[in-house]
Amino acid sequence: MSRLLMLAVLSAAPAIAQEAPEGEPGAPPTRVRSVLLYGDDTCPKAEGPDEVVVCAKAGESPYRIPKSLRKTEPGPGGTSWVRRAELVDEVNRQVLPGSCSPIGSYGQSGCTIRMLQQWKAEQRAKKEEEAAIPGGDDD
Structure with a gap:
């Protein structure tokens, strides 16, 4: 019985909420x-x-950005995707093979490569130094 009463009240609600004609008080x-x-x-x-x-x-003006929005701190939201990718590469480069790092996979291989490059540079500098010395031929 209570369901029937609720149904009757809900079906009558649109009729109750109708607008009053214009000019009457309370009209929207x-x-x-x-x-x-x-x-x-x-x-x-x-x-x-x-x-x-x-x-x-x-x-203050329709052509100015409000003061509360003018100064924003640079953060990750204002960084371009290219710069974000560069930062990730810089950080990850320390643990990649050939990095001469005690952490990461094959980090020690970079130490060997660096040592060989330094040795090669020393040998090249020694040859250039010897070539710069004039020949010791005293006739």
Whole structure:
């Protein structure tokens, strides 16, 4: 029985919520106008009794970014994807093979490569130094 009563109340709700005819008190406005105010602007008056004007302060100028949004700290959100990828490569390069690092896979192989490159540079410098010495031929 209570279900039947609830069903009757719910079906009558749309009829109860119908709008009153225009000109009667309690009738909703036919026009709503939203206005953003900048600086010392004042809110305009409604043009008629069936209009509502909603005003909001938007800041000092329509052409400036609000002060609260002007200064942002650089963070990961403002970093380009290219720079993010470069940072990841820089960090991961320390643990890749050939890095001369005690951590990561084959990090020690980089130490051997670096040592051989240094030896080769020393040998090259020694040959250039010997070639720069004039021949010791005294005839």
